Amino acid sequence: MRNDRRSFLKLSAAGAAALSAMSTGATLSGCTSGAPATGMKVLRPEDVELLRALIPAVMKGKITPDDSAAIDQTLESFDTLMDDLSDLVIEGVQQAFDVLSFGPTRALTTGQWASWSKASLEDAESALGRLRDSRIGLLNAIYAAMIRLIVSAWYLIPENAATAGYPGPPKKVADTRPSAGPIGGVAP
Amino acid sequence: MTDLSTITLGSSTDPYNDAAARGWSITDASALSSPLELEADVVIVGTGAGGGTAAETLSATGLSVVLLEAGPLKTSSKFDMQERAAYRDLYQEGTGRGTKDGGMVILQGRSVGGSTTVNWTTSFRTPPETLKFWAEHMGVSGCSVEEMEPFFEHMENRLNIHEWPEAPNPNNAMLQRAAEKLGYSWAKIHRNVRGCLNLGYCGLGCPVDAKQSMLTTTIPAALNNKAKLVHHARVVRILREGDAVVGVEAEALTPNVRSTTGQRITIRATKTVLAGGAINTPAILLRSGAPDPHGRIGKRTFLHPTTLTMAIYDEAIDPFYGAPQSIYSDHFQWQGVHTGPINFKLEVPPLQPAFAAGFYSAAGEELTRSMDQLNKTQCMIALLRDGFHEQSQGGTVEIDDRGRPLLDYPLDDYLLEGVKRAWKVMVEMQFVTGAKSVRPAHKQARHYTSWKEAKEAMAALEIVPHKVTVGSAHVMGGCPMGDDEARSVTDCDGKFRHWDNLYVMDGSLFPTSIGANPQLSIYGLVYKLSSNLAAGFRA
Numbered sequence: 001m002r003n004d005r006r007s008f009l010k011l012s013a014a015g016a017a018a019l020s021a022m023s024t025g026a027t028l029s030g031c032t033s034g035a036p037a038t039g040m041k042v043l044r045p046e047d048v049e050l051l052r053a054l055i056p057a058v059m060k061g062k063i064t065p066d067d068s069a070a071i072d073q074t075l076e077s078f079d080t081l082m083d084d085l086s087d088l089v090i091e092g093v094q095q096a097f098d099v100l101s102f103g104p105t106r107a108l109t110t111g112q113w114a115s116w117s118k119a120s121l122e123d124a125e126s127a128l129g130r131l132r133d134s135r136i137g138l139l140n141a142i143y144a145a146m147i148r149l150i151v152s153a154w155y156l157i158p159e160n161a162a163t164a165g166y167p168g169p170p171k172k173v174a175d176t177r178p179s180a181g182p183i184g185g186v187a188p
Numbered sequence: 189m190t191d192l193s194t195i196t197l198g199s200s201t202d203p204y205n206d207a208a209a210r211g212w213s214i215t216d217a218s219a220l221s222s223p224l225e226l227e228a229d230v231v232i233v234g235t236g237a238g239g240g241t242a243a244e245t246l247s248a249t250g251l252s253v254v255l256l257e258a259g260p261l262k263t264s265s266k267f268d269m270q271e272r273a274a275y276r277d278l279y280q281e282g283t284g285r286g287t288k289d290g291g292m293v294i295l296q297g298r299s300v301g302g303s304t305t306v307n308w309t310t311s312f313r314t315p316p317e318t319l320k321f322w323a324e325h326m327g328v329s330g331c332s333v334e335e336m337e338p339f340f341e342h343m344e345n346r347l348n349i350h351e352w353p354e355a356p357n358p359n360n361a362m363l364q365r366a367a368e369k370l371g372y373s374w375a376k377i378h379r380n381v382r383g384c385l386n387l388g389y390c391g392l393g394c395p396v397d398a399k400q401s402m403l404t405t406t407i408p409a410a411l412n413n414k415a416k417l418v419h420h421a422r423v424v425r426i427l428r429e430g431d432a433v434v435g436v437e438a439e440a441l442t443p444n445v446r447s448t449t450g451q452r453i454t455i456r457a458t459k460t461v462l463a464g465g466a467i468n469t470p471a472i473l474l475r476s477g478a479p480d481p482h483g484r485i486g487k488r489t490f491l492h493p494t495t496l497t498m499a500i501y502d503e504a505i506d507p508f509y510g511a512p513q514s515i516y517s518d519h520f521q522w523q524g525v526h527t528g529p530i531n532f533k534l535e536v537p538p539l540q541p542a543f544a545a546g547f548y549s550a551a552g553e554e555l556t557r558s559m560d561q562l563n564k565t566q567c568m569i570a571l572l573r574d575g576f577h578e579q580s581q582g583g584t585v586e587i588d589d590r591g592r593p594l595l596d597y598p599l600d601d602y603l604l605e606g607v608k609r610a611w612k613v614m615v616e617m618q619f620v621t622g623a624k625s626v627r628p629a630h631k632q633a634r635h636y637t638s639w640k641e642a643k644e645a646m647a648a649l650e651i652v653p654h655k656v657t658v659g660s661a662h663v664m665g666g667c668p669m670g671d672d673e674a675r676s677v678t679d680c681d682g683k684f685r686h687w688d689n690l691y692v693m694d695g696s697l698f699p700t701s702i703g704a705n706p707q708l709s710i711y712g713l714v715y716k717l718s719s720n721l722a723a724g725f726r727a
Contacts, residue, residue: 061556084276087446088592089284128551132631140654141290144631151545151555156272161541165563166508167193169269170387172395
């Protein structure tokens, strides 16, 4: 038992190193273009293709795969969110995208052999489940980053936040002064 | 609770709107078209709890002060309580900052006022247990409870820190009720607010200047004392002549703070004070090639690694509204100061929707069905007290090949055991107060519908980094003060050991974590250190 555990740990470490190397390879070999997709500030064409598949799975119950308007709106919010991060964080997220988009690592890590544009909702859910349940920490980390970004992007859209029973913040009279305190004197 | 979206706030009395009339010197470095050179008695790097306190203290004695801030100047009249703008403008790396392996998310402020602009106003003096441990084990002198008393008292008066007199919001009340049911100790939280409207948006920038942050208190006072503030200015390195520090060199950042404009900023000063927080301060020393014979710079950086459990009740909780933190429990905090398993403090966080969703650690219907009931959701957090036990050595601040800071802080078994133990405590607290379902922050967890089911399920969860969700809003240490040269980066006056005229005055001085939300610990210590610096300035 102990031996099994030890050899498994080695495999994990080797797997993680290989993934890092392949991710770098994906970038260096030009599999990802680096330039943002049309209409996007940060997201590249491959990222958009990946996210179109993942968004309905992560937001199941809110977005169906055929609801392209909701997917587009979430993509736009995701792109804006990415643009608000630092270069260092953007680089890290793009490396995660590379692992999931580059054919060999995509298949190895998510079981998605065809391109993301051909993935069904079930394929995307299965891929997310594999990343989440993997024994390889790097894949768990990629899963954590993907779901945090996607759900944040969706709930950052005010009308979506309302579905959480959140009426929204108080309104604010901009740039008038000075009258500290609420107009109408409402105190919760 | 009132639906706050139906009320309209008047604009606050934002003092920065009248900056010109007040004669304040504020420079937006992103707009510079030529290099900027300034001279001062003191240059202070950073405008958070440390920099703000030092700026007021030093400028009040007539010293000329320049304050540098890498982030933007955003003030109350622009705070609209929307999550997106706040996370973009007011947080380091747009809330994307994390530890090197992505195992922990780090929430740290980055605008004028630093983290005090976005913190939840919770104010604790440094616990006596912590000060005693520093004196007995970490070689810290001059910081006993009695010696610190007048400095805490001064800052409490300055920032109107007082026990929150209003009823806790339901999110906090549930912590109190659970503690009472289970016989755990609890107490009310002290807050640095004046005229607080109990809205709940402290984390997105107080819209009415009720929070007594550095943005609204010490920095305006320093500006009144003729201090000069330069924002969008990121310090690259410390300037020296031999072993004497003579100021700093900074680079101007673009309006979105992502890139440099190419303009240089040079501040020559008799004394230089680093107060960039416990990630950026060690990084400046590392970028400057500071001597470090014992390898202490950036080591022993602590986070109060924090995990959470979410519970759904039948009743309205509205966890996005009301003073974010008003009740805490230290029942599990001082069971063994530096022996035994890791201890933790229990609090609750405010849950605005994107923040809540981001920390839910779930996807698919597990997430969306849960989030549909956010208005009935209560969240407990446990802040692990790292840095006391010998197995808890914290993380290490490094710089990458471009000089950017990274914090390497692996979640080891000592911490992970604490995560698991804290979940059990918090989940039980939620069930005994009537929660219908509870979910610990584990990627493979579900909402469990009974304490029995939850206990069994949690026992089977794999407690490993990335599968558990752990974050931090308290970065401490990395430039510890102390009398033992081999174990400290500064002496107990905050003076850097290996160069002259260089001081550290922020949370990076702490030799361990605090064991409580750290803002008042920084205020009190920096008020002491900056008073000493001012007194000895021309001696």
